[in-house]
Amino acid sequence: SNDLSGVVEADRAHVWHHLSQHAGYMAEENRTDPKIIVEGKGLRVWDQNGREHIDAVSGGVWTVNVGYGRESIANAVRDQLVKMNFFGGTMGSIPAAQFSERLISKMPGMSRVYYANSGSEANEKGFKMVRQIAHKRYGGKKHKILYRDRDYHGTTIAALSAGGQDERGAQYGPFTPGFVRVPHCLEYRAMDQGLGDLSGEAYGIACANAIEEIILREGPDTVGALCLEPVTAGGGVITPPEGYWPRVQEICKKYDILLHIDEVVCGMGRTGTWFGYQHYGVQPDIVTMAKGVASGYAAISCCVTTEAVFDMFKDDTSDHLNYFRDISTFGGCTAGPAAAMENMRILEDENLLENTTAMGSYMLEQLEELKGKHTCIGDVRGKGLFLGAELVADRETRAPLPEKLVAQVTGHCMAKDAVIIGMTNRSVPGFNNTLCFSPALIATKDDIDAII
Numbered sequence: 389s390n391d392l393s394g395v396v397e398a399d400r401a402h403v404w405h406h407l408s409q410h411a412g413y414m415a416e417e418n419r420t421d422p423k424i425i426v427e428g429k430g431l432r433v434w435d436q437n438g439r440e441h442i443d444a445v446s447g448g449v450w451t452v453n454v455g456y457g458r459e460s461i462a463n464a465v466r467d468q469l470v471k472m473n474f475f476g477g478t479m480g481s482i483p484a485a486q487f488s489e490r491l492i493s494k495m496p497g498m499s500r501v502y503y504a505n506s507g508s509e510a511n512e513k514g515f516k517m518v519r520q521i522a523h524k525r526y527g528g529k530k531h532k533i534l535y536r537d538r539d540y541h542g543t544t545i546a547a548l549s550a551g552g553q554d555e556r557g558a559q560y561g562p563f564t565p566g567f568v569r570v571p572h573c574l575e576y577r578a579m580d581q582g583l584g585d586l587s588g589e590a591y592g593i594a595c596a597n598a599i600e601e602i603i604l605r606e607g608p609d610t611v612g613a614l615c616l617e618p619v620t621a622g623g624g625v626i627t628p629p630e631g632y633w634p635r636v637q638e639i640c641k642k643y644d645i646l647l648h649i650d651e652v653v654c655g656m657g658r659t660g661t662w663f664g665y666q667h668y669g670v671q672p673d674i675v676t677m678a679k680g681v682a683s684g685y686a687a688i689s690c691c692v693t694t695e696a697v698f699d700m701f702k703d704d705t706s707d708h709l710n711y712f713r714d715i716s717t718f719g720g721c722t723a724g725p726a727a728a729m730e731n732m733r734i735l736e737d738e739n740l741l742e743n744t745t746a747m748g749s750y751m752l753e754q755l756e757e758l759k760g761k762h763t764c765i766g767d768v769r770g771k772g773l774f775l776g777a778e779l780v781a782d783r784e785t786r787a788p789l790p791e792k793l794v795a796q797v798t799g800h801c802m803a804k805d806a807v808i809i810g811m812t813n814r815s816v817p818g819f820n821n822t823l824c825f826s827p828a829l830i831a832t833k834d835d836i837d838a839i840i
């Protein structure tokens with residue numbers, strides 16, 4: 389009922405939106421209004437015109453895992469802020485200590501939590517650890533970090549240097565040296581890699597073996613880490629084929645390469661386990677997480693390591709450089725872990741991991757059914773409540789549906805049915821073709837039916 393036209397004009401005049409072409413908002417004719425999200429509850433959000441939307445992507449970027457309007461998280465943050473809002477991370481805080489303990493209890497084999505504010509930063513912390521270990525142990529030689537085609541690790545220059553989505557990086561170079569790309573493992577696109585006659589486990593192992601070939605080409609004594617998303621998010625909701633992860637782990641062990649798993653999207657239950665890697669029986673050395681850690685109620689990210697990694701930063705006290713010389717003013721700022729503690733309590737008490745597995749299977753079935761009805765859906769895939777539908781112009785050739793038409797689908801969902809769905813990033817021409825679904829983990833069958 390409030391007239392928010394002044395807010396819309398202030399936004400139009402002064403806000404620079406993320407990842408947005410503003411020309412439409414500014415046009416003299418056919419001007420569109422920026423969408424202002426005013427309120428949220430559960431899976432639903434309301435815009436400046438009071439229009440209700442179903443949010444099928446948890447805050448647009450796979451973040452609000454426990455849904456909108458959680459007063460208990462707001463209260464936990466409020467109570468903490470009134471008591472102690474901030475002290476730099478060289479000192480401890482009650483919520484940081486308590487959340488770290490609780491988090492580590494969900495991550496067997498892991499032991500230390502380094503706090504930051506965003507996924508990009510958490511990944512940079514991991515990269516810096518790898519680089520410093522290379523200097524401390526290997527005379528700087530074992531410094532290269534492998535990343536995968538179509539994976540994304542963040543927006544900073546170093547994180548973009550490890551970025552497998554070319555559109556995100558275009559025009560922002562030159563990039564940081566020492567990052568090396570390995571092939572993706574999207575079976576539906578195996579033919580584009582010349583691996584079209586392989587499927588399932590054989591394809592998975594071939595993709596992992598391709599990583600080994602690159603390690604051998606670069607020289608194993610120059611490769612410090614391999615950084616991978618457990619299920620690739622913005623690159624097309626890519627679930628790894630059978631056999632892929634165990635072979636990846638084997639290769640890392642063989643060449644003494646640290647395994648850095650980017651759980652920024654998959655972490656905190658998104659795929660039905662606490663962390664995506666836990667589906668695949670692998671043991672990482674470094675795990676980064678952000679989005680779902682506090683479901684967007686506070687900015688928090690974590691770079692979690694094993695005790696063995698941590699030990700390398702305290703094994704020589706005679707060297708004044710031998711500690712992790714990194715700082716982040718707001719990293720671990722008390723609101724973050726206070727929100728994260730309550731977020732985790734909700735995930736547990738409301739059995740949201742179980743719900744994610746059950747509703748994820750249901751939604752995948754519904755997407756399969758849609759695929760049966762519409763030839764433009766070439767492939768549906770995903771894990772838990774993290775699902776994608778790849779759109780094609782032709783099922784035989786698998787030619788991607790042109791980007792404009794994909795945008796028409798998402799635009800139609802928003803305009804006609806008030807459902808907010810996602811679209812993966814362009815990486816190669818015609819790649820912007822996977823619809824993306826990641827509703828809050830509280831989703832019910834009715835919610836999913838409405839989205840479908």
Ligand code: PLP
Pocket residue numbers: 449505506507508509511540541542543617621622650651652653678679
């Ligand atoms: N890693 C992955 C897998 C992501 O999807 C993202 C963001 O979408 C990031 C890292 C970067 O996180 P942030 O935007 O919080 O810096």
